[in-house]
Amino acid sequence: QQQVKQSPQSLIVQKGGISIINCAYENTAFDYFPWYQQFPGKGPALLIAIRPDVSEKKEGRFTISFNKSAKQFSLHIMDSQPGDSATYFCAARRETSYDKVIFGPGTSLSVIP
């Protein structure tokens, strides 16, 4: 019930294309869904986050879509650039109780010129 599933494991996208990463969760008590970006040798950095009272959140080229009834959410990266090449983790948390963040297994994104 604590698990967060994520797909695909790896993704190759052409420069300018759309990168899409999908996640699913089981625990309906989760109320905060962040995405983290990690470059090799670095710690994960918060990219964008959403709460279940909205169905979509957009920040620049990054958009989260959230489907509460299906318990699924996804990250869309528009106009993908080589600098976006990194590992992306979706995550979930019961924010209201200071609970730990549960991470998905990650998606390795490569954006090729």
Next chain:
Amino acid sequence: NAGVMQNPRHLVRRRGQEARLRCSPMKGHSHVYWYRQLPEEGLKFMVYLQKENIIDESGMPKERFSAEFPKEGPSILRIQQVVRGDSAAYFCASSPETTNYGYTFGSGTRLTVV
């Protein structure tokens, strides 16, 4: 305002030695979380601490691992009698008292057991 500071960045230990990993949270942050990342794998929760208290240690191995966050000084993750399987990147994250923010992670300590 410095971010989450972890040291050392790289640590090499021989099998059977002790490893001590340090984490200084961001200024004003009172919650510390430790995660372990094995090569090509995701982040696995280990322990959640507040000052002088362990709140959730459900991800800590039962033996050889311990963590503390004293009233003064950094949080310490201690691994006794290290084995090759402990080789991983260990990340610390901190968050403030309010719940409106996600974590801020440090750059990690990469432990290699030889």
